[in-house]
Amino acid sequence: MAEQKKMVEAITPMEEDFAQWYTDIVKKAELMDYSSVRGCMVIEPYGWAIWENIRDYLDARFKELGHENVSMPLFIPESLLNKEKEHVQGFAPEVAWVTTGGSEKLPERLCVRPTSETLFCEHYARVIHSWRDLPKLYNQWCSVVRWEKTTRPFLRSVEFHWQEGHTMHETEEDARAETLRMLDVYADFCEKQLAIPVLRGQKTESEKFAGAVATYTIEAMMHDGKALQSGTSHYFGDGFARAFNVTFQGRDNSLCHPFQTSWGMSTRIIGGIIMTHGDDSGLVLPPAVAPIQVMIVPVAQHKPGVLDKAKEIETRLKQRFRVKTDDSDQSPGWKFAQYEMKGVPLRLEIGPKDIEKNQCVLVRRTDREKVFVPLDNLEDAVAEQLERVRNDMYEKALKNREGKTYEAKSLDEMKEIADSKPGFIRAMWCGDPACEEKLKEVAGVSSRCIPFGHEHEHGACVCCGKPAEKLVYWGKAY
Amino acid sequence: MAEQKKMVEAITPMEEDFAQWYTDIVKKAELMDYSSVRGCMVIEPYGWAIWENIRDYLDARFKELGHENVSMPLFIPESLLNKEKEHVQGFAPEVAWVTTGGSEKLPERLCVRPTSETLFCEHYARVIHSWRDLPKLYNQWCSVVRWEKTTRPFLRSVEFHWQEGHTMHETEEDARAETLRMLDVYADFCEKQLAIPVLRGQKTESEKFAGAVATYTIEAMMHDGKALQSGTSHYFGDGFARAFNVTFQGRDNSLCHPFQTSWGMSTRIIGGIIMTHGDDSGLVLPPAVAPIQVMIVPVAQHKPGVLDKAKEIETRLKQRFRVKTDDSDQSPGWKFAQYEMKGVPLRLEIGPKDIEKNQCVLVRRTDREKVFVPLDNLEDAVAEQLERVRNDMYEKALKNREGKTYEAKSLDEMKEIADSKPGFIRAMWCGDPACEEKLKEVAGVSSRCIPFGHEHEHGACVCCGKPAEKLVYWGKAY
Numbered sequence: 001m002a003e004q005k006k007m008v009e010a011i012t013p014m015e016e017d018f019a020q021w022y023t024d025i026v027k028k029a030e031l032m033d034y035s036s037v038r039g040c041m042v043i044e045p046y047g048w049a050i051w052e053n054i055r056d057y058l059d060a061r062f063k064e065l066g067h068e069n070v071s072m073p074l075f076i077p078e079s080l081l082n083k084e085k086e087h088v089q090g091f092a093p094e095v096a097w098v099t100t101g102g103s104e105k106l107p108e109r110l111c112v113r114p115t116s117e118t119l120f121c122e123h124y125a126r127v128i129h130s131w132r133d134l135p136k137l138y139n140q141w142c143s144v145v146r147w148e149k150t151t152r153p154f155l156r157s158v159e160f161h162w163q164e165g166h167t168m169h170e171t172e173e174d175a176r177a178e179t180l181r182m183l184d185v186y187a188d189f190c191e192k193q194l195a196i197p198v199l200r201g202q203k204t205e206s207e208k209f210a211g212a213v214a215t216y217t218i219e220a221m222m223h224d225g226k227a228l229q230s231g232t233s234h235y236f237g238d239g240f241a242r243a244f245n246v247t248f249q250g251r252d253n254s255l256c257h258p259f260q261t262s263w264g265m266s267t268r269i270i271g272g273i274i275m276t277h278g279d280d281s282g283l284v285l286p287p288a289v290a291p292i293q294v295m296i297v298p299v300a301q302h303k304p305g306v307l308d309k310a311k312e313i314e315t316r317l318k319q320r321f322r323v324k325t326d327d328s329d330q331s332p333g334w335k336f337a338q339y340e341m342k343g344v345p346l347r348l349e350i351g352p353k354d355i356e357k358n359q360c361v362l363v364r365r366t367d368r369e370k371v372f373v374p375l376d377n378l379e380d381a382v383a384e385q386l387e388r389v390r391n392d393m394y395e396k397a398l399k400n401r402e403g404k405t406y407e408a409k410s411l412d413e414m415k416e417i418a419d420s421k422p423g424f425i426r427a428m429w430c431g432d433p434a435c436e437e438k439l440k441e442v443a444g445v446s447s448r449c450i451p452f453g454h455e456h457e458h459g460a461c462v463c464c465g466k467p468a469e470k471l472v473y474w475g476k477a478y
Numbered sequence: 479m480a481e482q483k484k485m486v487e488a489i490t491p492m493e494e495d496f497a498q499w500y501t502d503i504v505k506k507a508e509l510m511d512y513s514s515v516r517g518c519m520v521i522e523p524y525g526w527a528i529w530e531n532i533r534d535y536l537d538a539r540f541k542e543l544g545h546e547n548v549s550m551p552l553f554i555p556e557s558l559l560n561k562e563k564e565h566v567q568g569f570a571p572e573v574a575w576v577t578t579g580g581s582e583k584l585p586e587r588l589c590v591r592p593t594s595e596t597l598f599c600e601h602y603a604r605v606i607h608s609w610r611d612l613p614k615l616y617n618q619w620c621s622v623v624r625w626e627k628t629t630r631p632f633l634r635s636v637e638f639h640w641q642e643g644h645t646m647h648e649t650e651e652d653a654r655a656e657t658l659r660m661l662d663v664y665a666d667f668c669e670k671q672l673a674i675p676v677l678r679g680q681k682t683e684s685e686k687f688a689g690a691v692a693t694y695t696i697e698a699m700m701h702d703g704k705a706l707q708s709g710t711s712h713y714f715g716d717g718f719a720r721a722f723n724v725t726f727q728g729r730d731n732s733l734c735h736p737f738q739t740s741w742g743m744s745t746r747i748i749g750g751i752i753m754t755h756g757d758d759s760g761l762v763l764p765p766a767v768a769p770i771q772v773m774i775v776p777v778a779q780h781k782p783g784v785l786d787k788a789k790e791i792e793t794r795l796k797q798r799f800r801v802k803t804d805d806s807d808q809s810p811g812w813k814f815a816q817y818e819m820k821g822v823p824l825r826l827e828i829g830p831k832d833i834e835k836n837q838c839v840l841v842r843r844t845d846r847e848k849v850f851v852p853l854d855n856l857e858d859a860v861a862e863q864l865e866r867v868r869n870d871m872y873e874k875a876l877k878n879r880e881g882k883t884y885e886a887k888s889l890d891e892m893k894e895i896a897d898s899k900p901g902f903i904r905a906m907w908c909g910d911p912a913c914e915e916k917l918k919e920v921a922g923v924s925s926r927c928i929p930f931g932h933e934h935e936h937g938a939c940v941c942c943g944k945p946a947e948k949l950v951y952w953g954k955a956y
Contacts, residue, residue, distance in 0.1 A: 033601055036558055037588065040551035042601050045616070048547050069526050073518035074590070074621060074637050075574075080514055096553075097578040098590065101625040101636075102571050110515065112552070112576065112590070123511055123520050138523070143552060143620075147579040158579075159552050 039158030049291035090210020121244035154271035162266035175259035186231035201449030225422030233263035283343030299351030430461035517636030527769035568688020599722035632749035640744035653737035664709035673871035679927030700753035703900030711741035761821030777829030908939035
């Protein structure tokens with residue numbers, strides 16, 4: 001127990017310093033390591049395994065919906081980036097430029113892709129000819145680079161991993177439907193798999209993606225009340241298609257421009273998992289993406305039969321779950337603390353007395369409740385407990401969000417809440433960017449989204465008091 | 479049939495111009511597209527799906543052997559690259575340099591990783607402390623950049639995708655064993671899954687990896703007799719560990735340097751698949767990595783019941799195989815040619831007469847033989863035919879290699895063979911780099927490898943006539 005205590009003490013408590021608690025977790029749970037490249041991190045095996053599980057789930061879902069994976073170049077020539085004006089204005093200030101290849105200065109600078117709309121458009125211009133070629137539903141898994149000044153592991157890094165879907169459609173209607181369909185894929189993934197409740201809604205004009213007609217977002221609330229934009233989906237109209245001369249022969253033989261979308265989710269979501277579910281004992285991982293779903297800890301493992309039984313259970317459970325046994329010579333107490341730190345959803349203890357009774361003990365990471373289960377039906381009991389863990393995680397996160405969501409009717413009220421109670425603030429907005437800007441200056445909050453179904457309400461703008469139709473969630477964000 | 483002919487005519491015959499045949503295939507089979515970034519390509523869905531299958535197979539094999547995936551930064555600071563002298567000399571001339579981030583000139587240039595030994599070593603120095611931390615068996619899937627002057631799709635590109643395994647071991651013996659074990663993984667994969675026979679052997683000093691103590695290779699022969707280095711595995715000794723100050727406390731408490739390996743296979747192997755197996759009708763894909771293993775082509779599909787039966791068969795086969803149905807309004811002849819071009823291993827034809835007889839027709843891509851099989855046992859028949867396709871591919875490739883492997887006893891003989899008969903030339907070598915250099919100059923061949931088991935023979939050097947112990951395979955290479 002001394003060792004267990006020692007480990008727990010090694011993390012800064014959340015309430016004391018949330019930022020330090022976060023930094024402690026990413027290191028102590030062995031998710032990442034810093035590198036000598038500013039803002040670029042080493043994602044260690046345990047962290048990368050979480051991303052692989054996220055990727056495998058989303059990738060299968062994308063493919064079910066007809067998307068195909070491709071690989072675009074890592075570089076974008078400066079002239080290509082320059083083709084769409086709003087886009088280049090948004091991204092040019094934050095890209096890394098390759099200017100030398102081998103020992104030669106390049107005739108044209110290449111930026112390391114910050115996002116790949118331009119590359120996809122260039123390719124689409126070559127492969128789309130007829131309405132029969134549409135829709136094109138492409139996606140790629142890769143890393144991108146944005147020259148951020150201040151970085152934090154997973155949340156904001158110079159290089160980060162993501163998937164970027166880029167699709168082209170025959171009609172505006174199809175493209176708009178795709179944009180929302182993919183937002184729903186992200187929202188369902190967050191809620192059902194990651195146990196993170198999210199708000200679905202539209203970004204305001206000033207918060208949308210550079211070059212997009214409309215940006216949709218899912219917004220999650222972290223334990224500390226701050227918002228995390230967790231996935232975005234953009235509708236582009238035919239703006240990029242016009243800039244890149246992507247055309248197709250329509251059903252009536254006329255020359256048309258296709259309508260475009262893009263959507264992405266990144267390793268940022270790992271930061272979201274940490275800050276939604278973690279506690280003072282460490283990480284708490286949603287079973288769907290946990291690299292180890294069940295950790296078997298033999299108790300009194302030197303006694304005859306214990307390790308054999310543990311291995312037998314591991315072999316059985318491996319058919320359905322990601323499971324490991326720790327038969328190292330560390331004490332059970334040390335192991336308990338270690339796998340709590342790593343956020344393993346379920347611990348399975350098995351000792352001589354359990355074997356006598358043909359049972360084992362399951363301990364949920366969420367509430368540490370011990371459940372004695374007969375070995376005969378173990379698989380179903382494990383599935384049930386993992387489901388319970390997920391549900392408890394979701395309920396706890398939802399409660400946190402509900403408890404930290406406030407209403408404001410005036411700028412003073414808004415400022416008072418923002419200063420004293422971190423969370424989401426619901427308030428009406430007239431649609432004027434000047435009011436949005438003022439709220440940022442005065443109350444320090446940005447608009448997170450206009451949630452679906454609240455675009456046409458009746459009220460008064462929280463800032464200027466003029467008639468307002470849109471309900472907006474405001475908050476401080478990562 | 480007119481359409482079919484038209485498509486076949488569109489590829490340059492191999493015997494007429496092998497290079498053009500290759501270029502035609504990568505485009506017409508829709509594996510890749512050129513981009514406006516010199517030497518970087520767009521890998522299209524069909525090409526990327528092949529790579530995903532390669533990745534999934536190798537990744538599972540690596541994990542079985544205890545390897546873990548990680549992600550290292552995309553960039554290497556110049557000072558880090560400079561730490562190991564031989565390594566930097568080998569790579570510095572061919573890297574892309576990032577010199578500007580956003581609008582600021584960087585205080586230190588960053589190269590886009592050409593390979594990641596330096597990054598792994600930097601990380602290993604931080605996480606390896608004791609012999610208990612060893613071995614570290616890490617791998618990453620990523621793309622790397624080498625500033626090649628002349629590029630060809632898949633074979634040599636500025637950016638290419640690969641996996642790079644980097645491991646650290648307690649003893650030289652362990653590290654050497656790992657180096658050879660991973661070479662065997664590559665060789666088995668090529669031979670059993672890709673149906674590409676390979677020679678396993680060691681590279682000469684002048685052909686080894688920059689900074690390695692020993693480089694091992696698998697060498698395949700392409701249809702035109704040229705060699706393709708298809709995978710390499712390097713033993714580093716403790717040279718990098720010393721340069722990067724990677725140390726651990728040994729079992730006897732002394733401070734030690736670990737012993738290191740790295741090994742990689744890249745998208746180059748897709749070029750190898752094309753040039754080993756392809757023919758004048760297009761690509762021929764090994765069933766293990768073919769995105770579509772069975773293409774169902776309904777015959778007289780407008781007749782009642784045909785499409786239903788085709789779909790029913792597809793549903794059945796999907797349980798075990800990657801299968802698709804083409805029910806488009808193109809003619810069967812067009813479809814036959816199309817999927818031959820795309821190298822689909824097995825075509826399944828089903829028409830009204832077949833349905834009457836409760837059978838279908840399987841046509842192998844390799845020899846276009848028609849096999850009538852009863853529908854009752856279709857799954858097993860398909861498995862059997864796919865296995866037959868693999869075996870035929872392997873035998874054909876092996877025969878090509880055997881038929882194009884020659885022996886040379888003198889420099890004149892070597893030159894004569896090299897000038898007139900493309901292929902491998904077996905010849906003894908004294909070990910002097912000057913002789914190796916002379917063979918390159920005079921006969922235009924490079925040493926491909928010293929095959930295992932032929933390091934200690936007795937003979938005379940093909941170049942200088944002095945006593946020679948090593949048998950070497952020589953050839954022209956991609």
